[in-house]
Amino acid sequence: MFTIDAQQGQARTGTLTVKSGKTITTPFFMPVCTKGTVKMLTSKDLLATSTQAIISNAFILSIRPGLDVIKKFGGIHEFIDWPGISFTDSGGFQMLQPNFLLGVGKRGIHFRNPFDKNKMVFTPEACAVIQEAIGSDVAMILDDVVHYGQEYDRMALAIMRTQAWTKRFLITHTREKQLVFGINQGGTFADLRRKSSQLLAELDIDGYAIGGLGIGESREQMLDMIDVSIEELDPKKPRYLMGVGSPLDIIESVAHGIDIFDSRFPTMNARHGRIFTRKGFLDIKKAKHRDSELPLDENCTCRVCATYSRAFIRHLLTTDERTGHQYTSFHNVFFIQQLMTELQQAIAQGQFDEYRQQFLVEWHQ
């Protein structure tokens, strides 16, 4: 299911094969498709950015449109027209929202349904059933997600609870057409991250996700936690860093052994006019771009950069025209996918360190 094709230091490139037989080269990046669409981008747009995998939210889709609808279509791929690989996140992260969460207990996550206001409990068993019904290629096990900055005891409890939930999830899940990834937790406590990995390593699962990072800690702390977490894991299985998607975080995390990423970062920044370029972020709303004939990024080969000027895109964003968001979202996702391709090639050719150094120099110009 996962083969490592080349490795340089901790950085590695490999091939993940899902149960349908589709393959994808690592390291790869997944745009976030919470409700079944990436914001402002169609499924055809995504293919044109070289996106090969997306991640949607199982819990949210189970409420709207509802599992019966997705099942009637034969699964998420058919419902949203996605020919590539799809992951589903359990939805535990969304339940952290205060207008949602009632509390976390042994049974699962207690919350108030945002639509009908009923009290509900989301169990690991339900999480398995929902993701199987949605038919994603990779399901994420329900974890006890904890806010950034919580104290040690709460984090320690989360790990034990997640371990118990993981076992319950795996009993329910039949696994026939779906890979299953477990989630490492532990905040910024090295011993908890290690313990969490030791528990995961005992399980018969297809990959590991590292959760609860990229939410407030420093990059150095994040990389330290990645190092500690992966030490105890089976090195032959893929490692997915959840919710991290800035260019520098991706490069540094690949250097520390990460294979898979997802994040709203490229599309959310795009909607705010924050453009990824080889020379760092560019704020397209700034007055200096008012009459600029340059493309968003002079080094980019995407169809937006081939067609539209900074001046026009700035005009659309400053006059609140959503087509502007389509263009900036397309560019930022294309940029990240181009970066992933280059990282794959650099590792395969034994040039990762040189590539990384050059990217950093250009970025900080």
Next chain:
Amino acid sequence: MFTIDAQQGQARTGTLTVKSGKTITTPFFMPVCTKGTVKMLTSKDLLATSTQAIISNAFILSIRPGLDVIKKFGGIHEFIDWPGISFTDSGGFQMLQPNFLLGVGKRGIHFRNPFDKNKMVFTPEACAVIQEAIGSDVAMILDDVVHYGQEYDRMALAIMRTQAWTKRFLITHTREKQLVFGINQGGTFADLRRKSSQLLAELDIDGYAIGGLGIGESREQMLDMIDVSIEELDPKKPRYLMGVGSPLDIIESVAHGIDIFDSRFPTMNARHGRIFTRKGFLDIKKAKHRDSELPLDENCTCRVCATYSRAFIRHLLTTDERTGHQYTSFHNVFFIQQLMTELQQAIAQGQFDEYRQQFLVEWHQ
């Protein structure tokens, strides 16, 4: 510049050639591109709907991004990436908004600039200069637009004022690369419409627009006013009915001799989930479409209908995902452009009456 290739009753199909040499078959429909973009559709999308002409707003573009920016790019086509034909509306219609308008006088339209709050006057001379700078293929002469339902005397004044403004516009306008259309006014007063046409017929202009219809009067009244207005005009010049874009209004207006249309109707309805189909309007937000595997319109060949289900598009609209608006906007514009193509062919083949009858029967099913 305009040739009539076939006529059946008042309905006619012809060829409009603009000064750049580009041609377009009439009757045709222009999506509204007020600020330089059609809402939710990229320039590439528009081409894929078979759109060949768009109309933007000269006054609004002159404020944002500003004429200097558009001039630097060499004109509107280059600035917004539009290879087709472009009309510009003068902007008089926008100034009717109460937060904008200070009053209309002999000199022009007095208004408050919405951005810097300064008092300004928009003159017919400025209107000509701005549209020449924007470089559209067809410029509209500034008219004294009057709200629906105004009394006879105000309408009569508007016609005389528009006539005076038209002459001032034509003195200023050098006309080298740009066609110029004058605007017929008169509300629902037949004698005023006739008078307005008589004044327009004396002028050396390239086409006629009929303004101030489709804003509250009945369809019968609208068609009566079209009949009266075109009687006095040079039949060899193109006739443009401004702001009208529902399928039935288009078909009936073509039957009464209209060659050109523009309207927000298809895109605005699309964003509200009101879908054009051969069997009439379909409200995609209705619960009955929740799990429908059908395309928006079973008779449509557009890429949205070829790809996505009613259930998925309903899901996007009910969960406030803007990609849903992209899909519905694309479909509705494609639908209208398909209708225009069929109208052209029906007239060319002497089948207009049969086509119209059949469309009406299907529409009301």
